[in-house]
Amino acid sequence: MTSHQKLTRNQALVLGSLEKAGQPLSAYTILDQLRDDGLRAPLQVYRALDKLLESGLVHRLESINAFVACSHPHSHSHGSAAFAICERCGRVDEFSDAVVQKRLASWSSEHGFKPSRTTVEIRGECAACLGN
């Protein structure tokens, strides 16, 4: 993909691992998957993740301490993504709700709060796991 062009080797490996998985992975799981590619220490993964998070290619799921490739890597709407996380199968749906964003921005501006990063995560069970 062209979006990988300016990535370093480690960054490309980490992003590739997440994209291949199609679901959230912990930093240590990523590390395990990349041992054969020469990665040996957590910091190599965390450093790559930091850059990928900065550029919006990867999201962090705070409630499960995991990372996931962005579903819409070309829509530069960082910080505004919301996630539905299935606790049974691990599937994650990334979505974005303008109304939610607007309400949170309103609260912030009404209270003199300057937001830098927002987390919206719903944990539960996905349709597939509910047997339908």
Next chain:
Amino acid sequence: MTSHQKLTRNQALVLGSLEKAGQPLSAYTILDQLRDDGLRAPLQVYRALDKLLESGLVHRLESINAFVACSHPHSHSHGSAAFAICERCGRVDEFSDAVVQKRLASWSSEHGFKPSRTTVEIRGECAACLGN
């Protein structure tokens, strides 16, 4: 109506510690503060926190791995709280936005997702820290 169970000694100590702090604390910080009261192991704190979370007296802040006493312990609106967390001073404002809750519930129902717990956290800088 479950929520008015009497607290055990450890639960009361942990809740007291959080209330006294008036800001989020990590489990290990709580433990340090309660050593003189006889607590010695992380599990004693985590077990108490589990019960306090269940009963809605305490919230967990996923994005900073910390816990905070509920600001409105008598409004049985669990799972629906949102938080604005100041990354400079640590202050946390708990609020609740019906529109946000409604939009997230709508997304869930449209996608056959059964939500069990929702996290909404804004990190940034509070009015006081912005010098205003």
Next chain:
DNA sequence: AATTGGACGTAATGTCATAACGTTAGCTTG
């Protein structure tokens, strides 16, 4: 050539959370 800055490699450590074990205290029921 010298300098600089970003990414890298490695080891050690720090921070957050739970597993697994047995024990204690309060309840309830014959």
Next chain:
DNA sequence: CAAGCTAACGTTATGACATTACGTCCAATT
């Protein structure tokens, strides 16, 4: 009461997640 049950407790050990600290490499400037 005694037997049995259950929820909470205490302790040790371990697992899981993340960063500090230090030095090296290399390519782009100056």
